[in-house]
Amino acid sequence: MKLSALEADLKSRAAAAFALDAAAIAGFHLAAPPPHINADVSIAWPIAGAKLLRKPPLKIAEELAAALGAECEAQAVPPGFVNLKFRDAFLFEALRGLESPDHFLLPAFKGEKINLEFVSANPTGPMHLASGRGATLGDSLARIFRALGAEVSTEFYVNNEGNQVELLGRSLKARYEGQEPPEGGYQGGYLKEMAAVLPKEAAGWTAAQFSAYAIAGMLKLHKADMKAFGVEFDRWFLESELHEAGAPAAALEALKARGMTYEKEGAVWLGTSTVMDSDDKDRVLVKSDGRNTYFLNDIAYHLNKFDRGFTKVIDIWGADHHGHVPRMEAAVAALGRETGSFKVIIHQQVALLRGTELIKMSKRAGDFIALKELVDDVGADACRFFFAARGPHTHLTFDVELAKKKSNDNPVFYVQYVHARISSIFANAPEKGVDPAAGFNEAGIVINAEERALMLKLLWLEKTLADCARDFSPHHLTTYLTELAASFHSFYDKCKVLDPEHKETSAFRLFLLRHVQGVIAKGLGLLGVSAPERM
Secondary structure, eight states: OOHHHHHHHHHHHHHHHTTOOTGGGTTOOOBOOOTTSOOSEEEOHHHHHHHHHTSOHHHHHHHHHHHSOTTEEEEEETTTEEEEEEOHHHHHHHHHHTTSTTTTOOGGGTTOEEEEEOOOOOSSSOOBHHHHHHHHHHHHHHHHHHHTTOEEEEEEEEOOSSHHHHHHHHHHHHHHTTOOOOTTOOOOHHHHHHHHTOOGGGGGOOHHHHHHHHHHHHHHHHHHHHHHTTOOOSEEEEHHHHHHTTHHHHHHHHHHHTTOEEEETTEEEEOGGGTOTTOOSOEEEEOTTSOBOHHHHHHHHHHHHHHTTOSEEEEEEEGGGGGGHHHHHHHHHHTTOOTTSEEEEEEOOEEEEETTEEEOOBTTTTBOOBHHHHHHHHOHHHHHHHHHTSOTTSOEEEEHHHHHOOSTTSHHHHHHHHHHHHHHHHHHTGGGTOOTTOOOOGGGOOOOHHHHHHHHHHHTHHHHHHHHHHHTOTHHHHHHHHHHHHHHHHHHHHOOOOOTTSHHHHHHHHHHHHHHHHHHHHHHHHTTOOOOSOO
């Protein structure tokens, strides 16, 4: 039985014991107790249930402890906790369950069809550090959602239409002609490099042709950058596809049919302020000159996603798009989609620390660090682990020197080393006179404190992944892996693994380390980080 299944079973028993329905006992959860508490897990629900049941929390805890089953020893403690200690047989069964490919599937994700759009940078320059953070966030979440049982389609939306694209083409044309870009144009050296290799016939090109050439070149670089970063999108969706299919006009008609639009001063407006309190004013869809706004095009794109059958649409945007969130939420509501079917995740910017120097960057001015440059410097593994280590709402300072260290100070090295060290232990086992494939008698094993801590930590991976899904952030996973690595080091410092004089103990400890290695590899894989055999 896995931890979530045990929690559901204990929750059901608690509901029956107190004659409550599932909603009334929704706050019933298993939690890891503080280190000084001699227990495997703890339940704090009796404190919350005191008001409902009109009983003292400790009395509820005592009744709850008596109602729980044989998988654990239950003890009620003040002020109203129930501490559980698992039977050894349950721990062994739970560890063997980790080997099942379906172990992490959760019922809540069965049948969920998710469209996850991320990065979606205007192809007006190379990928920058914020793009890397968004790519890490999106790709890691896609992997986690799939592990939990959801069907996920990843998407990169290419804005290859509009003023910025025109400005990019004019900037490239200026560089080709040996001039400075126009006011507000793109200054980066990447346009000089692109201009230097333009074909001879570019001399007769129109501005639109320069734009098309620049977009194609940038998009090729974006795809190469993402591939090197370990990110493969299921679809690169061009904005031009929407216009070719008449999607903005169709979206406008859909909104009109629902009575969500009105005309004022020659323009067509969406009554977003009447749909959701989060948006403070109505928004223009079609300007008085007949041109569509970017907002209408975005609505058309999201309607396209829902029309493709996705049950949940998730967008990951940079901090500069924060103000666009409430209007898009209102637009999705105006389309009649269910609350909760659309989610926007905003991630903050990245600052780069080289030694003691904090580097500030501006993409348009051209003084920025390209993602490729950072990956070439510290490696994709360090980039992805560091980017994932903070929640998206937290500002991130990327310490380059720390990311390059080959020591336990570097968190990704610290975790990867555990995987490599265990590979070394198994490789050395025959030389030490220990059969790495030998079995052992579970009933005869006396589990010590370090072994038990390691076994328990392994069981929390599924809960960690559920936390990542709940908070739309993989930072819980980086924290978990770092803590698991610390548990391994504590175990390894105190417990001899390869001991031919105690073969049963060696076999048990190798069984344990095989699962530690598997969980490390699983967790790193969900972050898009490699699990090396040697370091």
